[in-house]
Amino acid sequence: MGKMTKRRLGNSVISAFLLIGVIFVPIGLASLSASKEIVELVDRYDTSCVSVADKVGFIQNSKTDKTCTRTLTVPRHMKSPIHIYYQIGDFYQNHRRYVKSRSDKQLRYKEAAHLTKDCEPEGNTADGAPIVPCGLIAWSLFNDTYTVSVNKKAVEVNKKDIAWQSDKNNKFGSNVYPSNFQKGNLIGGAKLNESIPLSEQEDLIVWMRTAALPTFRKLYGRIETDIMENDQLTVVIQNNYNTYSFGGSKALVLSTTSWIGGKNNFIGIAYLTIGGLCIFLAVVFIVLYMIKPRYVMFPRV
16 A cells, blocks of 8 residues: 555545534534523322322222322423423333234224234223224323413413324324224223224324333423413323333423424433544544654555
8 A cells, every 4th residue: 555545545534533523513512502491390290199008009999089280380481382291111112012012904994993913912802893993002091181270370282283294194094983992891091082083093193102212201282382480380180090000100291392302412412422532533543643654554455
């Protein structure tokens, strides 16, 4: 390998590292700045909303009043739209048997209602009628509800367009309606309105996009008015969902957004780390190759 080829190779490597560093570091700083501007309220309520020792018995008793009121103080001005999420911990939606317990064809096509083979034990009723939607994912649909007021004035929570448009159009049929759902002896979660097609059941669509990690957030709705600093936020919760049987947790999350989405420092840190590492390597190559070229060993060709 000639000296000119070696120099070109070294210049190319240095230029590549510098270019990556110059691009990634500003992106990382911008991402961290945007994340810092996001206002986020997280309120875990599963333990405080059940005062008795037998939490499983309480949540499974249909006669108990499960209303729970939480009051939060807004730390900073929250600019609309304010996203409301429910956060669940220690729930493994990525478990192989859980993920497979659904029938995609049944969700999409009316004539495929009988395709429930992969949905057992929530495939058919005791008399053999197909359950629509079938499977454990749909059966375990989240059913806590939130009613929000600011300074004792009710605020509307918009639950339209919370699901991905591609899911609504391509994965759930506009002529497929729920039937025989949550009518067994053991109720898993929320019930569905049988007069509304699956393509418009947005809570279900959001829930059925399974999470990859055991702690996850899913969009519940949006508040489309600003909330000022030090406002009193009151949330009346119907604490129905049973996370107590498996030792899970539940939290209510209110968050503003930016161009990177919700609060996420990891993206900025990742960009800064990679960009900084590339700049460091470029400096190392400059020192070893450009300033002290005699120490750089190239194999003979």
